[in-house]
Amino acid sequence: MMNALIATRANKCLRSDVLAGLSLRRKRLPSKYFYDAVGSRLFDRITDLPEYYPTRTEIGIMHANAGAISERCGSRCLLIELGAGSATKVRILLDRLDRAAGYVPVDVSGEHLRAAAATLAADYPYLDIVPVVADFTTRFAVPERPSRRRVVYFPGSTIGNFDPPEADALLRRIAHLVGEGGGLLLGVDLRKDPEVLERAYNDAAGVTAAFNRNLLVRINRELGADFDVQAFRHVAYYNREESRIEMHLVSDSEQQATVGSTTFDFRAGESIHTENSYKYDVAELAVRAGACGLRLDDTWTDARGYFAVLHFTATPTA
Ligand SMILES: C[S@@+](CC[C@H](N)C(=O)[O-])C[C@H]1O[C@@H](n2cnc3c(N)ncnc32)[C@H](O)[C@@H]1O
Known part of the structure; x- marks a missing residue:
């Protein structure tokens, strides 16, 4: 009963954050929603990728x-x-x-x-x-x-x-x-070096892309939305001015997606900003x-x- 209550509350937060984020002129979604059970497993796979140096490097520092x-x-x-x-x-x-x-x-x-x-x-x-x-x-x-x-x-x-x-x-x-x-x-x-950074978020095996798109898979499943997940491209690049990697899901074409009773329009090339990763x-x-x-x-x-x-x-x- 308690778990069901917590799940309902979490679902309400997801709904209101998704509706608010997609209503912005520059669409955004909070990165914490990457982490459902599938997202957490995908993140674990990212940490093993050859391009993804942070986990290996941090573990090396901890051991040393x-x-x-x-x-x-x-x-x-x-x-x-x-x-x-x-x-x-x-x-x-x-x-x-x-x-x-x-x-x-x-x-x-x-x-x-x-x-x-x-x-x-x-x-x-x-x-x-x-x-x-x-x-x-x-x-x-x-x-x-x-x-x-x-x-x-x-x-x-x-x-x-x-x-x-x-x-x-x-x-x-x-x-x-x-x-x-x-x-x-x-x-x-x-x-x-931005090249090292950009490689880490654009792995050859496409695991980071799957992690990014899983956000839409989750929204479809938990909020009954109808995103055409494959029609959004994973894009990650280093923004030098802000010292951060930005991850986006970019719409391949002009399209619509419905979340509950709200329909959102996407222009071809329009992005949903899904994550920042500031470098210090x-x-x-x-x-x-x-x-x-x-x-x-x-x-x-x-x-x-x-x-x-x-x-x-x-x-x-x-
Ligand atoms: C980048 S992963 C890091 C995982 C692990 N600590 C590591 O060092 O490999 C981020 C972790 O933080 C969790 N997380 C992200 N935002 C959160 C929030 N606002 N509150 C609680 N956990 C959060 C995610 O579920 C995920 O497990």
Whole structure:
């Protein structure tokens, strides 16, 4: 009954966000809706693609610095992971942390999260794992556990999916969530040669294209819409001015799609902007995070400088 209620509420949010986004002059859809069960599995396939360097690079940084990173997190910490997905990278931390007080993976993709938490529980039977299905941009309850410190783990450069004012709001929320002296361990993708970036989002096997189009498949299924999914092309490119990869679904021809009782017109070549992935500069990010109550105190990166794992400490609030 409770699950059905939650599902109905989630469906209402999807409907209102889709109707609002497609009514804009420049059509947009929120990227969090990529992640139904199929989308989460497609994302996992993306992380294994030869062109997609971020996951491999971040895992390499985590392995190379596991001791120092775990020490930074401290003993008896309550680890809260935002956008946990398959909860793969956290294993590197869990293998080294000194007596974690608990692990709270948070994700909107409920089915996928519960399966990931069950797999993890089988491998870490001593660990108190409490999965929370929630949108981390909204208020959600973190289970109380006796701990020395709260640490938010936010890997995968998921923060890059938010426009700067939204990302800053999220950083403030995290500072508040962990409280003074608490930590944030953040994985961010760094600015680099646009060719490398564009290759990562335009893989030869077409998995990223399928991931992008799955948004329309989901809208058709969950909202009874009638998008001709194959009539929308996957387009991803680097916007230098904004330092971000943009993903779009571009209409191949003049067409219409109906969502419930609302019909939307598409011109040939018109796009639905589905995702941004901002690329960071560590010094700039440190200044922004500082203004949000988070002091950068450690930076770990790879030899090419492609990706960074950063540790911040929440500062006293004014
Ligand atoms: C880019 S993937 C990263 C997955 C994993 N953390 C990693 O590093 O590979 C983003 C993850 O965040 C989740 N997500 C995206 N927006 C979210 C939101 N607003 N609230 C909760 N989870 C969200 C997605 O379901 C997905 O699992």
